[in-house]
Amino acid sequence: MNPDAYRDAVLELVAQIPPGRVMSYGAIAECLAERSGRGSPRLIGGIMARCNRDVPWHRVIRANGRPAAGLEERALALLRAEGTPMLRGRVDMRRASWAPPPPA
DNA sequence: AGGTTGACCGTCA
DNA sequence: GTGACGGCCAACC
Numbered sequence A: 001m002n003p004d005a006y007r008d009a010v011l012e013l014v015a016q017i018p019p020g021r022v023m024s025y026g027a028i029a030e031c032l033a034e035r036s037g038r039g040s041p042r043l044i045g046g047i048m049a050r051c052n053r054d055v056p057w058h059r060v061i062r063a064n065g066r067p068a069a070g071l072e073e074r075a076l077a078l079l080r081a082e083g084t085p086m087l088r089g090r091v092d093m094r095r096a097s098w099a100p101p102p103p104a
Numbered sequence B: 001a002g003g004t005t006g007a008c009c010g011t012c013a
Numbered sequence C: 001g002t003g004a005c006g007g008c009c010a011a012c013c
Helices: A003-016 A025-036 A041-050 A072-081
Strands: none
Touching: A003 A025, A003 A041, A025 A041
16 A cells, blocks of 8 residues: 555545544554554654645544644634533543444 | 654553 | 653655
8 A cells, every 4th residue: 555545545534533523643543554554643643734634633633632732722622513522621532532334 | 865853652650 | 640762654854
C-alpha cells in the first residue's frame, strides 16, 4: 500500500466516525495497521495536520480523552454540539470510543 | 544526506 | 494525579 492510499484510507476511516463518537490516533493507527501493515499514532497526526479536508477531524482525539493539541477549543465546541459523552471536561472515552464495523 | 519536528502512545517512576 | 523516555514514520528544513 503506497502512502497516498494510506492517507486516503485514514481520511475515509475518519469520515466514517459517527457523530457523538470519537477515535483516538492510536486506535486509527492500529485499525489500519491490520490491513496496511503500517501504523503509528504520529503518522496519523501528521496526516491529519496536512490534510484539512471535509472530514470530521474533531472526532479524532488523543487517547487520554482530550482533543488534539492546539485545537481543543474548536474541537470541544463541535464535540459538545453533537452530544459527545463528556466526563470532567474531557471526552468519556469509555462511552464515546468507536470502532469501524468488522469487514463482512 | 542527516537532524529535527509533529493534531501521538504506552510504560515506568 | 504528574513527569521522563523510547518508539514511531513522514514532512521539512
